[in-house]
Amino acid sequence: MININGELVENSSFITFENRGYKYGDALFETLKVVHGKILFWEDHYFRLMASMRIMRMEIPMNFTMEFLEAEILKTINGNGLATSSARVRLNVDRGDGGRYLPKNKAICYSIVVELLEDDFYLASTKESYTVDLYKDYFVAPGLLSTLKTNNKAINVLGSIYAEENKLDNCLLLNTNKNVVEALQGNLFLVSGETIKTPPLDDGSLKGVMRKQIIDVILNSGDYVLDETSISPFELQKADELFITNVIVGIQPILQYRKKIYGTKISEDILKRLNTKLRLS
Incomplete structure (x- = not known):
């Protein structure tokens, strides 16, 4: 079941050829994780969405309160029989x-689509190999628009095709200044000693919700130093660790x-601290 403007409908075609998100990428979205009816980091997602809508000059409806959208997400979760499971949710807004x-x-x-996730908490990766390289065919433009989660993700699509063709697990994106800004599916952190x-964001990095959580964990750790700077x-190749969030x-x-x-020593420690933060919240 898909939630279209508050109505739960069967999973069928609902986008017209005139839809602005389809035609021009004139749309925003949030990817959420919902665990047993609780939306993780919901306040951060909500305020990012509201700020992004203002940047895109969208007129925010009066009923788009945090409580209203939360209720719509949970209604969709329940309508799909996932109230006691974990789910991936895409909340899309367009004109x-x-x-x-x-x-x-x-x-x-707005529309809300959900799908089942297997894991409730964040688990340490069990992959024996996770290889990346730079994607250099196209570049991210530094600036505010690149920080938004819009439907215009051409560089991520092309980078994903490049990764598959070259047997890579992911690619790192560069901006027009040739600095590394992020991975195809998340923000990038680089560990060198005790500095992370x-x-x-000025480099064009996505304003990631998990990025914000990891920054908070690092700042409150007492063991690591955070440095938000161009990479x-x-x-x-000089780093001790790299990880994507x-x-x-x-x-x-x-x-x-x-x-x-x-x-992976530092990334595993940060992950443990993140899960502890979640359990206490």
């Missing part, structure tokens, strides 16, 4: 149908970049 580049109306539409670096490709997998350690092999 509906009509217009070319200039929207014809100001009405906001992550690219700043040069030359630093990758998103709300679905939590932390994915990178095990190999070209000939460099990485450890």
